[in-house]
Amino acid sequence: VAERGRVDGEAWLGRLWRRTAYAVWGTVLTVLIVQALTAIGAGWTAARTAGLLAALVVAAGLTGAGYLHRARGGALAPVVGEDNRLSTSRAMAAGWVLFVVYAVLVLVGQLAAASAHGERDDLIAGLELARGAGVVTVVAVVCAVAVVVRRVVGLRVLGQRLQKVRADRPRAADLLTDDSGRGSFADIQYVVIGAVALVFAAVRLARRPEQLPDLPWGLALLVLVSAATYLAGKYAEGGRPVILSVVRSREAGDLDAPIRTGDDIEIRGAGFVPPGAQSADRLSRMVVRIGAVHVHVPLVPVPGGF
Numbered sequence: 001v002a003e004r005g006r007v008d009g010e011a012w013l014g015r016l017w018r019r020t021a022y023a024v025w026g027t028v029l030t031v032l033i034v035q036a037l038t039a040i041g042a043g044w045t046a047a048r049t050a051g052l053l054a055a056l057v058v059a060a061g062l063t064g065a066g067y068l069h070r071a072r073g074g075a076l077a078p079v080v081g082e083d084n085r086l087s088t089s090r091a092m093a094a095g096w097v098l099f100v101v102y103a104v105l106v107l108v109g110q111l112a113a114a115s116a117h118g119e120r121d122d123l124i125a126g127l128e129l130a131r132g133a134g135v136v137t138v139v140a141v142v143c144a145v146a147v148v149v150r151r152v153v154g155l156r157v158l159g160q161r162l163q164k165v166r167a168d169r170p171r172a173a174d175l176l177t178d179d180s181g182r183g184s185f186a187d188i189q190y191v192v193i194g195a196v197a198l199v200f201a202a203v204r205l206a207r208r209p210e211q212l213p214d215l216p217w218g219l220a221l222l223v224l225v226s227a228a229t230y231l232a233g234k235y236a237e238g239g240r241p242v243i244l245s246v247v248r249s250r251e252a253g254d255l256d257a258p259i260r261t262g263d264d265i266e267i268r269g270a271g272f273v274p275p276g277a278q279s280a281d282r283l284s285r286m287v288v289r290i291g292a293v294h295v296h297v298p299l300v301p302v303p304g305g306f
Contacts, residue, residue, distance in 0.1 A: 012169050013073045013169060014071055016076065017075070018074070020066050020074035020076055021062075024059045024062045024063060024075060025059055025063070028055045028056060031052060035052055046110055046113045047106070047209040050105075050106045050113065051106050053105075053109050054102050054106045055102065062075045082164075084166050085167045085171075085179070086170045086171065086175050087150075088174075088176075088230070089146040089149040089150075089190075090150075091175055092142050093142045095195075095198055096139045096142050096143075096194075097139065097143070100135065100212075103212055107123055107127060107209075110123055111123045122210060127211070127212060131212050131214055132211070132212030132213065132214065134214065134216060134219070135213050135220075136212075137220055141224055142227060145231055149234050152234055152235060153234065156238060161239065161240055162237070162238030163238065163271075163274030163275075164274065165179065165275070167179075176188050176191060178237070178275055179275035181276070186229055186232070187233075189226055189229060190226050193223060194223060197215065197219050197223050201213040201215050239271055241269060241270070241271035242270050244269045245267075245268045246259070246266070246268075247259075248263050248265055249264035249265055267295075272288050
């Protein structure tokens with residue numbers, strides 16, 4: 001079962017790059033439809049042409065990168081972690097970076113089409129730090145969080161303070177859950193607040209395409225607080241396995257007695273099985289090392305599983 005799950009996961013990743021390409025070009029088609037509908041009455045402008053061309057450039061770049069990484073999920077390859085799960089921090093950073101790249105390309109397109117000297121000066125002024133300080137700050141923070149989280153998780157795994165089990169394949173729910181599949185408050189609030197701020201910035205870009213989106217400092221600080229909460233959650237998760245008691249293994253009705261040489265013992269504790277390894281196929285391959293002794297996890301049937 002485990003081997004088939006791994007093979008199916010690899011095959012699924014190989015097929016995913018086409019779906020990501022379809023999603024990217026579907027987004028371009030959506031931009032075209034929105035541009036056409038909003039141009040009714042207002043007329044077609046150079047900013048609309050620049051926005052459409054910028055979307056085409058970004059989509060072409062993502063499609064090319066996805067083809068080169070088609071065995072790892074296409075355009076989603078950079079946001080898939082080493083445990084084969086979608087990384088919340090990388091996905092958030094990738095979303096903001098793509099948005100800023102698109103916004104700059106929109107300005108570049110308008111600058112190329114501008115003929116008047118004053119119009120070109122206004123477009124160049126739209127790239128000044130005073131206009132986009134909020135967006136630049138948010139991008140810097142979410143990118144730093146993505147790098148720090150990867151470093152923190154790697155060091156905690158090497159230091160045996162955190163256990164990670166590789167998933168069969170990435171799922172969209174990974175952005176909102178922990179390794180065991182339960183909803184994570186730190187991840188959910190980071191995704192929700194970051195997505196709301198990103199939508200606000202996109203609306204500001206649509207309203208004023210001649211400059212970087214002027215994200216209000218109140219909203220930018222809200223994203224920073226959310227990022228700090230997410231980072232603190234990453235520091236707090238996990239922990240070393242803890243042995244609570246060591247007792248002699250006995251049948252029901254037997255009297256308690258001291259442990260003697262040759263007796264079977266039961267070691268009771270917490271944290272022996274890492275999150276995400278509760279299924280039968282993973283438990284059958286799980287080994288707990290206590291000193292020089294390797295103990296296989298017993299499969300004890302319980303209601304709902306093992």
